Amino acid sequence: MNFLANSIDWGRFGIVLALFFGIALVFAILILIITKVCKVEEDKKVAAILERLGGSNCGGCGCSGCAAFAQKLAEGKGNVADCHSTSKENTKEIAKILGVEVEESEPTMSVVKCCGGVNAKDRFDYIGYKGCSQMSDAFQGGNQVCATACLGGGDCKEKCPHDAIKIVDGVSKIDKSRCTSCGACITACPKNIIERIPRKAKVYIGCSNKCKGKEVLGACSVGCIACGMCAKKCPEGAITMVNNLPVIDYSKCTGCKTCVGVCPRKTIQEI
Amino acid sequence: MLNTIFMMFITALFVNNFVVIQFLGVCPFLGVSKNTSSAFGMGVAVTVVMILATLVTYPLYTYILVPLGIDFLEIIFFIFIIAALVQMLEKVLKKFVPSLYSSLGIYLPLITTNCAVLGVTELVIDGGSMEGLLGIAAGTWGLGYSLIYALFAGIGFLLAIVMMSGLRERVELYRMPKSLKGFPISMVLAAFMAMAFYVFTMI
Numbered sequence: 001m002n003f004l005a006n007s008i009d010w011g012r013f014g015i016v017l018a019l020f021f022g023i024a025l026v027f028a029i030l031i032l033i034i035t036k037v038c039k040v041e042e043d044k045k046v047a048a049i050l051e052r053l054g055g056s057n058c059g060g061c062g063c064s065g066c067a068a069f070a071q072k073l074a075e076g077k078g079n080v081a082d083c084h085s086t087s088k089e090n091t092k093e094i095a096k097i098l099g100v101e102v103e104e105s106e107p108t109m110s111v112v113k114c115c116g117g118v119n120a121k122d123r124f125d126y127i128g129y130k131g132c133s134q135m136s137d138a139f140q141g142g143n144q145v146c147a148t149a150c151l152g153g154g155d156c157k158e159k160c161p162h163d164a165i166k167i168v169d170g171v172s173k174i175d176k177s178r179c180t181s182c183g184a185c186i187t188a189c190p191k192n193i194i195e196r197i198p199r200k201a202k203v204y205i206g207c208s209n210k211c212k213g214k215e216v217l218g219a220c221s222v223g224c225i226a227c228g229m230c231a232k233k234c235p236e237g238a239i240t241m242v243n244n245l246p247v248i249d250y251s252k253c254t255g256c257k258t259c260v261g262v263c264p265r266k267t268i269q270e271i
Numbered sequence: 272m273l274n275t276i277f278m279m280f281i282t283a284l285f286v287n288n289f290v291v292i293q294f295l296g297v298c299p300f301l302g303v304s305k306n307t308s309s310a311f312g313m314g315v316a317v318t319v320v321m322i323l324a325t326l327v328t329y330p331l332y333t334y335i336l337v338p339l340g341i342d343f344l345e346i347i348f349f350i351f352i353i354a355a356l357v358q359m360l361e362k363v364l365k366k367f368v369p370s371l372y373s374s375l376g377i378y379l380p381l382i383t384t385n386c387a388v389l390g391v392t393e394l395v396i397d398g399g400s401m402e403g404l405l406g407i408a409a410g411t412w413g414l415g416y417s418l419i420y421a422l423f424a425g426i427g428f429l430l431a432i433v434m435m436s437g438l439r440e441r442v443e444l445y446r447m448p449k450s451l452k453g454f455p456i457s458m459v460l461a462a463f464m465a466m467a468f469y470v471f472t473m474i
Contacts, residue, residue, distance in 0.1 A: 015339055015341065019339075019341075023355075024351075034359050037366075038362045038363055038365065038367070040366055129447075129448075
């Protein structure tokens with residue numbers, strides 16, 4: 001210990017210490033001044049909103065994440081209803097924080113409007129990486145004859161934050177119990193065949209092909225050929241034919257499933 | 272003199288590029304290169320910190336540390352000063368460019384201990400291996416040359432990070448095996464960039 005104590009130059013040590021404190025003091029004063037000059041008022045609303053949002057960062061609202069959406073809401077630019085993964089109570093609380101009225105909207109879910117898959121005819125044998133955006137970019141919309149067929153590449157499955165999508169027989173199927181209708185799959189699908197329908201719906205049209213019957217006949221064995229049977233037989237008159245496709249008015253639909261039975265192509269799907 | 276400045280430009284940008292040749296400051300290089308606009312902001316922020324840091328550390332070293340005989344403590348002093356400068360820059364950015372502030376996020380405080388900034392401040396007082404290239408003796412750079420070199424070093428960083436972000440933006444759109452997606456492919460890209468830049472060391 002004696003050796004150590006003798007080898008320390010206390011004079012230099014003092015100089016270093018003084019220098020450090022001097023620099024620290026100068027910078028502390030500078031930082032203080034800059035902080036005073038550049039004061040930004042923090043918004044406490046953002047943290048409160050973020051706490052109550054769904055928190056899955058699904059991107060369904062169009063923002064890059066829940067934090068960005070909370071910021072947008074606090075600035076009064078966004079609409080709370082754009083978020084579909086926040087629970088009802090929390091949505092109300094957020095609306096209270098923002099001081100706005102939230103419209104009561106019907107709970108929805110997403111469905112893939114195609115049931116082709118293995119039933120849809122291929123234009124060629126595709127061997128390579130299975131990915132919807134890649135296939136649809138490289139081959140003018142994928143290797144199916146039908147232009148609105150589900151490619152089964154799983155882009156929606158990858159993007160789904162709730163693990164609700166499975167690929168069954170080459171078609172994406174959405175699990176109703178898990179779907180929160182966040183819309184991540186809707187933006188991920190390069191074919192734009194995923195749509196929101198009311199959660200209480202019992203049936204949906206499993207086809208998006210707007211071509212005439214003859215063309216669909218050659219492309220897919222389960223595609224809608226626009227025969228109009230469902231529209232004729234629906235006891236509630238809930239189905240109308242628009243652009244060679246049936247459209248279900250879910251406010252009239254009672255879920256009797258008559259249409260499922262009469263459809264000669266088995267296009268109408270039960271949930 | 273013009274000749275020296277030109278050689279400094281070539282050296283700092285290509286031959287001794289701080290990121291892809293000397294591998295300094297790789298953390299923000301990989302962290303903030305996801306999109307070009309924030310990468311550009313980061314590059315500018317690093318350049319500003321480099322110049323400010325050199326402006327403070329060079330006189331401190333030459334006129335205080337060396338005469339007092341405590342120049343061996345340079346790294347501690349320099350980190351101290353850089354950290355304080357970054358704190359100020361953070362406050363200024365938060366006030367005047369909030370969008371850049373939020374896009375830089377955690378990487379802005381990380382400039383505090385960014386070895387590229389520390390590297391510049393160390394290099395300009397030492398000169399090191401660049402005596403032959405620049406034609407000025409090591410340790411006799413003077414504040415003027417030091418500041419110019421710091422500016423060019425910052426531009427070198429800016430060049431590397433903007434190029435990287437451009438590449439990453441493109442690659443993001445491609446489908447690739449899941450094991451390569453995101454960060455791994457960025458590392459591969461960085462390696463290719465470093466190899467490409469390595470050609471300049473033959474000058």
